[in-house]
Amino acid sequence: MIRTQTRIVIAALLFLTFSAAGSRAQMAANREADTAAIKQSVASFEDTWNSHDAHAVAMRYVEDGDFSSVKAEPSHGRKELEDHYSTIFTTFLKNAHTTDTVRSIRFLAPDLASVDIDWLVTDPAAPGGVLRKGLLTWIMSKRGGQWMIVIYHEQAF
């Protein structure tokens, strides 16, 4: 007969083994769901950008979000961001269309991720139709269940 103490130890080990495996499976499932949600958030940003809706684009950022242009000119917070997008959508990007394709996502914490996005801006009037292409590098944070832009950098090449 196995002693009661031994049985308790075996039960505890089995519990720990299964709960660790369950927790890992749960983490993987959460990560997959967050990856899909981040891609959805990038797609929503692209849609609002392509409808040239400065307010909606600015609202894709957290309230104190940071933007930096291809020349590293910064905009900080929703008011400045909306002003920035209003300017570009009514001037040199008024006929532009962007295509944003997520290249990679690196989670820094469960609710914080770095996202690299291949970026192509077209305009029928541009030589070859291509106005800009390059890489967007974002830091995104999950706020109230929604992934939002904390920091936006863009590089053109």
Next chain:
Amino acid sequence: MFSIRAKSVFALFLLSAFAGPVCWAQMPAKMDADSAAIKQCVAAWEDAWNRHDAHATATAYVEDGDFSSTTGVPSHGWKDLEAHYNEIFTTFLKDAHRTDTVRNIRFLTPDIAAVDIDWQMTGAKTRDGKDIPVRKGLLDWVVTRQKNGQWMITIYHESAF
């Protein structure tokens, strides 16, 4: 007379009332110290780069660090990173010297920060050997505090303009 329980509750209230402001007062001091440590991390990396020490430059990253060049070409992990730096230090950047100036630091958590750095480079050449008088742009890094307290590069992006 107050009961012992009432006295204990009052003592706990006083403790929490004073601990809060002390904690808030410590946060800016801690952030100042962390900002200084991050600037030191950038300066040490700049120094390793200017010595053209590929190993030291690569090991300023975390072991699975990510690099992306001005044209979006990636390198991942110490082995790839060291190979990348070896290549540039023996070819088109073999006479190059860089200056890196921290523009701003944004703490994402107490142990994770985004760092913007203005960079300028002299002595660089194009890949086909033509001189570039001055290259400049912006680095955007994510740095993380390690268990030993050291800040290291987790993600490195660079743009040139």
